[in-house]
Amino acid sequence: MDWALPPNYSTFGVQIDQLFWIIFVITGIAFVLVEAGLILFIVKYRSRTGHKAYYTHGSNKLEIIWTVVPALVFVVLGVYSAGLWADIKNPSNMPEGAIEFEVRAKQFEWNIVYPGPDEILGTGDDFEVLNQFHFPAGEPVIVYLEAEDVIHSFFIPELRVKQDAVPGMRIPVWFDATQTGEFEIACAELCGLGHYRMEAAVTVHERADFDAWQASRALAQ
Amino acid sequence: MATIVAEAPGQATGHAEHEQSFLRKYIFSSDHKIIAIQFLFLTLFFLAVGGLLAMMMRYQIAWPDQPIPGGGILPESMVASGYILPEFYNALVTMHGSIMVFLAIMPMLVGVYANYLIPLQLGTHDMAFPRLNMYSFWLMVPAGIITLASFWVIGGAAGAGWTLYAPLSARPDLTGVELGQVMWLVALIFIGLSSILGSVNYITTTINMRAPGMTWFRMPLTIWALFITAILALLAMPVLSAAGIMLLFDQTLGTSFFLPEGGGQPLLWQHLFWFFGHPEVYILILPAMGFVSEILATGSRKPVFGYKAMVWAIVAIAFLGFIVWGHHMFMSGMNPTLGLSFTVSTLLIAVPSAIKTFNWMGTMWRGNLKLHTPMLFAISFVALFAIGGLSGVFMAATPVDIYIHDTYFIVAHLHYVLFGGSLFALFGAIYYWFPKMFGRMMSEKWGKVHFWTTFVLYNLVFFPMHGLGMVGMMRRIYDSTGYAHLEGIQDTNQLITVAAFGLYLTGFIFAFNFFWSIFKGKKASRNPWDATTLEWQTPSPPKHGNWDEVPVVYHGPHEYSHPDVLDKDWLAQNERPDVVSPAGGSH
CATH class of the missing domain: 1.20.210.10 (Cytochrome c oxidase-like, subunit I domain)
Known part of the structure; x- marks a missing residue:
């Protein structure tokens, strides 16, 4: 196994991966300091006969340092996270002019509703395909997530997308694939005995190929 | 402060010796x-x-x-x-x-x-x-x-x-x-x-x-x-x-609190569950932190570093623990703006945990470390809890959580806190208080064998799970071999499983030591660890009612290596420093 995130195909995925590695470095430093400190202390202060421990009840100066320093690091992380989070998840930040799909999850399948050649959901040329999600690369996509029975979670690792689908709710999710490719939708929330096999194929096309694919499917309906 | 020690109601004969039936x-x-x-x-x-x-x-x-x-x-x-x-x-x-x-x-x-x-x-x-x-x-x-x-x-x-x-x-x-x-x-x-x-x-x-x-x-x-x-x-x-x-x-009477078809809300369950669930996480770690503070002070022969900071950190964790529940629900469909406030409270609660970790290290610093089994478990608690705490930062950063939520990264994190944290502290506590409970010592030799095998196998089981999470392996899946993005992780999964079997077997070393020591262990003195707190000033095991005479407390709980106490490196809470050593001060 490679200790790596899978290749990223998503616009905001670049920033998510960056933040992951920034946190990796910060926590890595803290990790090394703590573990090295513990090992050092075990070696250096191991009990010796005749030795008496240094008597102290603490140090206010140190308490302030190790309260303020982590707090500052966390504030910076929090502010940076909040901005990126709002860009990705806030409904008011959904990109305009995106192509829209509806995804209906149910035990144990993903039903994809396509807008058809007119690219508008809820019109006569809409059609449904089970467990096959095709969309164009290089432009924003919005998926309206619904669930028919229990909670499922829409997870495409390479696009850095995850969102629970909840019965009774219609939740918008957007992403923008940077390249064409073939991936899978996995279900990330325990949804019953077939949870482990609730997967669907994802195909990201060039725009022209997608139009052709959608036209052929629309005709076939 | 006047504290009245009353005999417990319904227990008026509490400390009087009297025969009770086996059943009672x-x-x-x-x-x-x-x-x-x-x-x-x-x-x-x-x-x-x-x-x-x-x-x-x-x-x-x-x-x-x-x-x-x-x-x-x-x-x-x-x-x-x-x-x-x-x-x-x-x-x-x-x-x-x-x-x-x-x-x-x-x-x-x-x-x-x-x-x-x-x-x-x-x-x-x-x-x-x-x-x-x-x-x-x-x-x-x-x-x-x-x-x-x-x-x-x-x-x-x-x-x-x-x-x-x-x-x-x-x-x-x-x-x-x-x-x-x-x-x-x-x-x-x-x-x-x-x-x-x-x-x-x-x-x-x-x-x-x-x-x-x-x-x-x-x-x-x-x-x-x-x-x-x-x-x-x-x-x-x-x-x-x-x-x-x-x-x-909802299951049996046909109500619809959580079922949308009857007007209910699935997310209501999650809010209620995690409103309990997150304080529960701290219920599962705060006592462990207490045991570790105690064992580290005794084993280092030093007072707990920053005692008051430790107390206030516990209080802060408890308070903040009630306003972070939403961080389990970032992907749940909850309003994303609400997610922001939970990110802030979650990052805040990491601060007192950091304070505690540094104070444990401060307690060991310039100590006279006795590396007995309880101490080994307590030190490794700090080492492993630090990993669990640090991996939690990834999840608190909501954009990263989008990717790692519901993957094995979470499984790794929660086991570093709950097993590496709580259970390691519990093993330390069992070895530490066993002599008081049963009047006999557990075997140090087998205790150390148990510790080292557990420590090594534990890390072999749970550390690689961080990697599985990074690759994108979902939690709770019965079979991961059907996914393209999970190809190539089966070797790791098999390694983890083999190590997990070994880890389970180490439990038998512990169980053997535990039950053997109850009957055959070396007789324990009152205070085998030279500890300062009151329980060590009674016989091992204490009799029904604990004390003939209620002890009087003169100073704080962890007076180790006090410079004015010359003949030993500890001062029990019920010992007066001026009696042990005339020049003594009290803390």
């Missing part, structure tokens, strides 16, 4: 020490059961295409022609988590050690309500029986995860589990009641029954941790019980 003395006992030992046996049993369920899960994950050895002894509804069925796998996932949290770790931290230590470390004869205490143990027994029985009913045990997310948990038609889910909720209601009764007792005892001179800031950190934990449990458990009853109604 060992079975339906109201002696806090016996109840603690009863809890210890019960929870060790469930630790073994919970672990066994994990072994079956690990086998399935590593070798999904091979029949499980010995699977034939299980009924067809669990293992069909040698293969674990997906519905049984879901029951394993659910019941492993449920049993470990509610029947093993939580009652071991609180039921065993709050019961055992609060009266002894505070210098009183028993709990404020001894009979209530007895009920709190005996409510756990039916809960345990119902839980185990649920595996054998039609449809099997509960299979909707320990978090019981509705609608999955509420609609038997979607899981095939009907009675099992109901039984688990009934067991949970028993457990909730037991925990509430226990908490009332711990809080009352701590507030009212401290020995003369035992002011709030002279209490051992264990007591602080257990006291604050009891407040958390008292405020959080009723929420779970109420939510559990609502869910039970």
Whole structure:
């Protein structure tokens, strides 16, 4: 196994991966300091006969340092996270002019509703395909997530997308694939005995190929 | 501060020696020490059961295409022609988590050690309500029986995860589990009641029954941790019980609290569950932190570094613990703007955890470290809890959580906190307080063998799970081999499984040492660790009623290596420094 995130195909995925590695470095430093400190202390202060421990009840100066320093690091992380989070998840930040799909999850399948050649959901040329999600690369996509029975979670690792689908709710999710490719939708929330096999194929096309694919499917309906 | 030590109501003969029937003395006992030992046996049993369920899960994950050895002894509804069925796998996932949290770790931290230590470390004869205490143990027994029985009913045990997310948990038609889910909720209601009764007792005892001179800031950190934990449990458990009853109604009476088709809200369950669930996380770690502070001070022969900062950190964690629940729900469909406020509170709660970690290191700094088994477990608690705390930062950063939520990264994180943290501290606590409980020492040699094998295998099991999470392996999946993005992880999964089997076997080293030492261990003195807190100033084991004469407390809890005390490196809480050494000051 490679200790790596899978290749990223998503616009905001670049920033998510960056933040992951920034946190990796910060926590890595803290990790090394703590573990090295513990090992050092075990070696250096191991009990010796005749030795008496240094008597102290603490140090206010140190308490302030190790309260303020982590707090500052966390504030910076929090502010940076909040901005990126709002860009990705806030409904008011959904990109305009995106192509829209509806995804209906149910035990144990993903039903994809396509807008058809007119690219508008809820019109006569809409059609449904089970467990096959095709969309164009290089432009924003919005998926309206619904669930028919229990909670499922829409997870495409390479696009850095995850969102629970909840019965009774219609939740918008957007992403923008940077390249064409073939991936899978996995279900990330325990949804019953077939949870482990609730997967669907994802195909990201060039725009022209997608139009052709959608036209052929629309005709076939 | 004047603290009146009254004899416990209903226990007027508390410290008088008198004959009790076997039944009253060992079975339906109201002696806090016996109840603690009863809890210890019960929870060790469930630790073994919970672990066994994990072994079956690990086998399935590593070798999904091979029949499980010995699977034939299980009924067809669990293992069909040698293969674990997906519905049984879901029951394993659910019941492993449920049993470990509610029947093993939580009652071991609180039921065993709050019961055992609060009266002894505070210098009183028993709990404020001894009979209530007895009920709190005996409510756990039916809960345990119902839980185990649920595996054998039609449809099997509960299979909707320990978090019981509705609608999955509420609609038997979607899981095939009907009675099992109901039984688990009934067991949970028993457990909730037991925990509430226990908490009332711990809080009352701590507030009212401290020995003369035992002011709030002279209490051992264990007591602080257990006291604050009891407040958390008292405020959080009723929420779970109420939510559990609502869910039970949805399952059986046709209500729709959590079902959208009848106007209910699936997310309401998650809010209620995690409003309990996050304080629960701290219920599962604060007592462990208390034990570790105590053991580190004793083992380092130094006072706890920053005692007051440690107390305020516990209080801060407890308060903030009630406003972070939404960080379990970043991907749930909850309003994303709300996510922001939970990110802030979550990052805030990391600060007191950091403070505690640095103070533990400060306690060891320039100490005179005795590396006995309890100390080894306590030091590794700090080492492993640090990893669990740091991996939590990834999840608190919501954009990163989008990717790692519901993956093995979370499984790694929670086991670093709950196993590397809570359970390592518990092993330390068992070795440390065993001589007081049973009057004999556990074997140091086998204790060290247990420690090193556990430490190495533990890390082999759980550290690689961070990598599985990075690759994108989802939690709770029966078989990961069907996914393109999960190709190439099977070797790692098999390594983890082999190490997990080894880790389970180390439990037998512990069990052997534990039971052998009860009967054959070296006789323990009153104070085998040269410790300062009050429980070590009584005989091992203390008799019914603990003290002939209630001790008087003169100073703080961890006076090790005081410069004015010349002939030894510790000063018990009930020893006057000017008597031990005329020039002595008090702290």
